[in-house]
Amino acid sequence: MASAKILLEDGQPRVVGSFGSLSDLQNIDNHTAHEACDLAEIRLDLLQADSPTVRPEMWAHLRGIPLLFTARRKEEGGASDLSARERMNLLETSLESAAWVDIEVASIAECGDILAELTARKIPWLASYHDFEKLPETARLEEAAAAAKAAGAAMFKAAAKMVTPADLTRLSEFQLADHGIPVSTMGMGPLAPVSRLLCAQCGSHFNYGFLGNTATAPGQWDSALLKQAVSRLSQFRI
Numbered sequence: 001m002a003s004a005k006i007l008l009e010d011g012q013p014r015v016v017g018s019f020g021s022l023s024d025l026q027n028i029d030n031h032t033a034h035e036a037c038d039l040a041e042i043r044l045d046l047l048q049a050d051s052p053t054v055r056p057e058m059w060a061h062l063r064g065i066p067l068l069f070t071a072r073r074k075e076e077g078g079a080s081d082l083s084a085r086e087r088m089n090l091l092e093t094s095l096e097s098a099a100w101v102d103i104e105v106a107s108i109a110e111c112g113d114i115l116a117e118l119t120a121r122k123i124p125w126l127a128s129y130h131d132f133e134k135l136p137e138t139a140r141l142e143e144a145a146a147a148a149k150a151a152g153a154a155m156f157k158a159a160a161k162m163v164t165p166a167d168l169t170r171l172s173e174f175q176l177a178d179h180g181i182p183v184s185t186m187g188m189g190p191l192a193p194v195s196r197l198l199c200a201q202c203g204s205h206f207n208y209g210f211l212g213n214t215a216t217a218p219g220q221w222d223s224a225l226l227k228q229a230v231s232r233l234s235q236f237r238i
């Protein structure tokens with residue numbers, strides 16, 4: 001999809017607005033969402049927790065906004081314990097509308113069917129990695145980025161809990177290094193807000209905030225605020 005390619009190639013940090021619930025998705029109008037983010041993330045696992053039948057009509061009002069679809073596995077913050085097949089079925093419902101899809105690095109091996117479909121449809125996907133407890137060793141992140149690249153992901157994304165200021169330094173240094181694949185990084189927890197600005201300044205492509213009232217990760221900014229802040233920072237890129 002042409003718009004997805006441009007989103008990476010111009011090197012500008014983009015803000016992804018994420019919906020934490022079906023009502024947050026239903027209650028937003030197109031203009032408000034458009035103003036608050038560059039892409040919107042539809043967390044299919046969260047929608048399904050609110051309504052067993054997920055249908056494309058749920059996001060039809062966001063026409064014109066690039067949509068990123070995610071069906072998160074439980075171990076990385078998903079709403080419920082869905083099998084790989086159930087997550088792939090959820091993603092299937094989104095493919096007509098998808099600008100991007102998110103698959104965890106840990107799910108690559110079991111999600112081959114949907115990955116083949118994404119390749120056939122030329123829909124870019126990002127391979128994600130989450131740690132809600134700590135910032136993992138840099139070698140672990142490097143390994144995950146290499147696995148993402150080897151599997152054909154268009155981007156590697158890491159979200160990890162920041163416990164100390166040293167974690168901020170280490171995550172931003174990881175962001176600044178060349179991993180042979182576009183990278184997005186962000187912190188979670190009390191140091192999340194500051195980490196998200198720092199990572200954006202260091203070249204993180206996709207920078208997440210929430211749309212509506214419900215954060216989809218601890219310490220996320222409101223997407224509209226993050227978009228404003230990130231656009232102010234663009235003159236100070238490291």
Ligand SMILES: O=C1C[C@@](O)(C(=O)O)C[C@@H](O)[C@@H]1O
Nearest residue numbers: 018070128159208216217220
């Ligand atoms: O993977 C990510 C990033 C995220 O966990 C965050 O830290 O903002 C929020 C999730 O909704 C999204 O799928």
